[in-house]
Amino acid sequence: MFQSVAICGVGLIGGSFALALRQAGFSGEIIGVSSPATIEKATSLGVIHRGAPLEQALVEADLIYLAQPISAILDCLPRLDAARPEALITDAGSTKGAIVARAQRPNRRAQFLGGHPMAGKEITGVAAAEASLFRGRNYFVTPNSPAELETPAAIEFLDLLAKIGAVLRIASPADHDRTVAFTSHLPQLISTALAETISTEFGDKAEMGAGPGLLDMTRLAASSYDLWADILATNCNEVNISLDLYIAHLTKVRLNLQNGLKKEFTIASSFSKSLRNR
Amino acid sequence: MFQSVAICGVGLIGGSFALALRQAGFSGEIIGVSSPATIEKATSLGVIHRGAPLEQALVEADLIYLAQPISAILDCLPRLDAARPEALITDAGSTKGAIVARAQRPNRRAQFLGGHPMAGKEITGVAAAEASLFRGRNYFVTPNSPAELETPAAIEFLDLLAKIGAVLRIASPADHDRTVAFTSHLPQLISTALAETISTEFGDKAEMGAGPGLLDMTRLAASSYDLWADILATNCNEVNISLDLYIAHLTKVRLNLQNGLKKEFTIASSFSKSLRNR
Numbered sequence: 001m002f003q004s005v006a007i008c009g010v011g012l013i014g015g016s017f018a019l020a021l022r023q024a025g026f027s028g029e030i031i032g033v034s035s036p037a038t039i040e041k042a043t044s045l046g047v048i049h050r051g052a053p054l055e056q057a058l059v060e061a062d063l064i065y066l067a068q069p070i071s072a073i074l075d076c077l078p079r080l081d082a083a084r085p086e087a088l089i090t091d092a093g094s095t096k097g098a099i100v101a102r103a104q105r106p107n108r109r110a111q112f113l114g115g116h117p118m119a120g121k122e123i124t125g126v127a128a129a130e131a132s133l134f135r136g137r138n139y140f141v142t143p144n145s146p147a148e149l150e151t152p153a154a155i156e157f158l159d160l161l162a163k164i165g166a167v168l169r170i171a172s173p174a175d176h177d178r179t180v181a182f183t184s185h186l187p188q189l190i191s192t193a194l195a196e197t198i199s200t201e202f203g204d205k206a207e208m209g210a211g212p213g214l215l216d217m218t219r220l221a222a223s224s225y226d227l228w229a230d231i232l233a234t235n236c237n238e239v240n241i242s243l244d245l246y247i248a249h250l251t252k253v254r255l256n257l258q259n260g261l262k263k264e265f266t267i268a269s270s271f272s273k274s275l276r277n278r
Numbered sequence: 279m280f281q282s283v284a285i286c287g288v289g290l291i292g293g294s295f296a297l298a299l300r301q302a303g304f305s306g307e308i309i310g311v312s313s314p315a316t317i318e319k320a321t322s323l324g325v326i327h328r329g330a331p332l333e334q335a336l337v338e339a340d341l342i343y344l345a346q347p348i349s350a351i352l353d354c355l356p357r358l359d360a361a362r363p364e365a366l367i368t369d370a371g372s373t374k375g376a377i378v379a380r381a382q383r384p385n386r387r388a389q390f391l392g393g394h395p396m397a398g399k400e401i402t403g404v405a406a407a408e409a410s411l412f413r414g415r416n417y418f419v420t421p422n423s424p425a426e427l428e429t430p431a432a433i434e435f436l437d438l439l440a441k442i443g444a445v446l447r448i449a450s451p452a453d454h455d456r457t458v459a460f461t462s463h464l465p466q467l468i469s470t471a472l473a474e475t476i477s478t479e480f481g482d483k484a485e486m487g488a489g490p491g492l493l494d495m496t497r498l499a500a501s502s503y504d505l506w507a508d509i510l511a512t513n514c515n516e517v518n519i520s521l522d523l524y525i526a527h528l529t530k531v532r533l534n535l536q537n538g539l540k541k542e543f544t545i546a547s548s549f550s551k552s553l554r555n556r
């Protein structure tokens with residue numbers, strides 16, 4: 001049983017994981033590794049018990065949860081060699097190839113197992129954290145081989161994910177990155193390009209034609225580039241492929257505007273409804 | 279004061295307009311012109327007082343609200359010459375150029391004034407109607423010239439729109455069609471093409487990578503082609519222009535994936551937030 005959990009990066013995801021753990025019955029200590037201001041806020045909100053420097057947290061924790069931005073996770077990985085041999089290190093980064101590759105360290109004693117919760121909100125920061133954030137949401141775990149899921153620490157971690165209500169998805173890092181290029185990164189870029197196109201074309205006057213559909217389609221566009229620069233940089237090839245394919249489909253839609261798009265609408269409508277009925 | 283309103287096509291929009299009128303204090307009679315099954319349902323739900331054939335409703339009504347699909351509105355317009363001279367005919371069709379052009383009839387005595395409420399839901403039909411559907415939503419009114427807004431019937435209609443909580447937007451039919459090509463028709467096609475691309479590429483396996491963002495971006499894709507075939511057919515040129523421009527922006531995004539998209543994200547984020555703060 002995990003007795004002590006270190007959360008590195010106590011923001012929306014890290015904070016929500018801490019709250020979800022407690023709600024699922026975890027009674028051990030939750031240590032935050034974050035900036036002094038965040039530690040103070042997270043402690044006063046009752047999200048973590050206390051803060052500690054990374055080096056000290058590593059000596060104590062048997063579950064180390066990396067919930068920083070991707071570039072901070074990449075910077076952090078070489079500093080985890082001192083983690084306890086029986087501990088599990090996992091992360092919540094939105095791309096997995098670069099992180100899992102960087103995590104291969106001959107001198108580290110603890111196991112690393114990559115992860116990616118498909119959860120989020122428009123607002124970030126620990127004040128927005130909630131215990132139910134992962135409930136009913138896909139949660140990727142990305143071992144290099146199935147044997148990585150059979151260690152005692154991995155078995156306990158997967159059990160924890162089930163307890164916090166996440167829908168477990170096992171995939172290789174490469175399969176993960178290819179899938180989310182289409183299901184997450186492509187939608188983000190489509191939304192950003194839509195908002196940018198309309199803003200450039202109409203400016204504020206676009207408001208007069210805004211309905212519920214435009215609000216849906218531009219919600220993701222509000223996301224900050226700070227977060228997305230890391231994601232795009234670490235999944236550039238797959239995102240490029242997904243954009244290329246999407247532009248080809250959209251060009252076909254444009255060519256068929258007059259000839260009818262019944263087939264496209266039928267496939268799309270069926271897909272949209274099946275996503276909602278799962 | 280309007281004493282009697284005829285709603286042609288008592289579905290989500292027509293039914294909601296009837297409910298909104300009553301909630302705004304309208305105490306006259308509301309006559310439905312629709313299929314027998316719809317009339318029975320709408321009457322039992324208390325949305326309309328009774329049904330009548332079009333010819334009979336025209337003799338009685340002083341506000342005639344066309345809320346059918348666009349092709350049915352186009353078919354209906356030549357049959358309205360018998361409407362009372364002091365009556366106002368308006369419609370709720372999603373494109374305006376074709377409808378307003380068809381409405382030019384030398385022998386019709388009543389005024390025609392085109393309209394388009396930017397409201398809707400995923401579910402259609404009178405059972406989904408609600409009095410608050412137009413509240414806070416843009417509602418286009420599209421005169422050919424400003425003088426059309428100054429007749430007694432038009433003044434009363436605009437006053438009614440304010441009472442049901444709609445945000446009045448005045449535009450020429452051509453400006454309306456150009457604006458909604460970008461703010462409504464383009465978002466629909468983008469959503470349809472996204473769902474179709476992912477469905478074609480991954481099938482049901484896409485579910486494993488679905489998060490809240492994909493759900494937002496594929497909600498419009500659930501729409502039925504029956505509705506959209508009419509919209510695209512009557513706004514083909516403007517939609518074609520908007521798709522062309524969007525594909526150019528998206529291609530630029532793809533080319534800049536590596537070089538950074540800070541400018542695009544900044545413009546898009548600012549636009550998305552301003553839409554939500556109005």
